[in-house]
């Protein structure tokens with residue numbers, strides 16, 4: 001005799017653990033938690049589930065259908081699961097948005113459990129975005145949940161470097177879900193103005209945009225959030241310091257004095273805003289000649305000089321984390337949207353960047369955190 005689903009418990013408890021692991025690929029939350037599984041039953045050894053999607057023509061429909069079917073099959077066996085897709089009515093959709101909005105506000109502010117790392121430089125073109133995209137792709141490759149906020153308004157290149165060609169998906173007039181490239185959830189001003197449009201926004205607008213990126217973009221739970229700052233010590237860096245006081249900062253420079261001197265200024269600003277400068281990355285440190293000898297195209301010593309100056313000024317050790325050589329695979333990967341950390345594991349530049357990723361891969365220390373301590 002067929003077993004009718006209990007209206008109070010339309011999800012068979014035997015299927016619940018498997019279904020709990022299926023996530024919405026855009027919202028990064030369990031379908032169960034989001035209320036998207038309307039029912040899931042086992043009758044005569046066959047599993048049947050009804051999934052309610054948020055919108056008609058949901059781009060993730062096929063994937064959701066497959067993921068749910070595979071989850072059910074793990075319980076009842078291959079070929080014994082059936083998934084029906086339906087679309088939510090307005091009330092259900094509103095309820096889902098409420099659940100997602102439940103975590104509104106800036107989830108990366110004081111006390112955040114996400115490791116927030118801002119990548120700064122004194123001047124443009126030193127490879128700050130390349131370092132950010134490489135670290136993000138490497139950490140995602142290791143299975144970390146990684147987000148990137150591309151706040152480099154004048155030189156946004158994160159989407160291109162991560163091979164992202166689409167914009168965010170809008171959930172309602174406020175909330176949006178970031179697109180994903182190589183496992184990295186990324187949002188960029190470039191997604192709103194188009195690659196050919198120059199951005200000539202003034203301070204307050206930039207400030208609002210960064211704030212919105214942090215509050216209105218649903219990243220889901222993240223292990224690491226990387227922030228690609230514009231070069232220099234402008235409004236965005238100051239806003240980032242205010243909105244992300246727990247952020248750690250990596251300063252990128254080339255070996256040239258012209259780059260390292262201004263890099264120090266960017267690091268000092270971060271320090272003054274209460275962020276912790278965790279180290280310097282020297283990029284384009286040398287070019288390997290045909291005989292393997294190092295050609296120091298941009299001179300030498302900028303990374304060490306910046307690290308030493310920051311250590312002195314901030315009165316805390318700021319190490320030189322890595323010297324990254326000039327690398328054709330790194331440059332090509334950035335141009336093609338296929339980061340070299342994923343394709344050229346033995347490239348010396350990739351090896352150097354992996355060492356920086358090691359440092360970010362793990363629970364952040366409490367040092368430098370703004371702890372809600374009360375004295376007295």
Ligand SMILES: Nc1ncnc2c1ncn2[C@@H]1O[C@H](COP(=O)(O)OP(=O)(O)OP(=O)(O)O)[C@@H](O)[C@H]1O
Nearest residue numbers: 124125126127128129130155284325326327331334
């Ligand atoms: N180690 C490297 N070897 C070869 N090319 C590199 C290296 N690092 C960066 N590049 C290339 O240099 C150019 C500038 O890099 P990138 O856009 O990352 O700099 P940036 O500091 O973020 O600049 P901006 O702030 O102006 O956007 C890019 O074309 C990038 O591919």
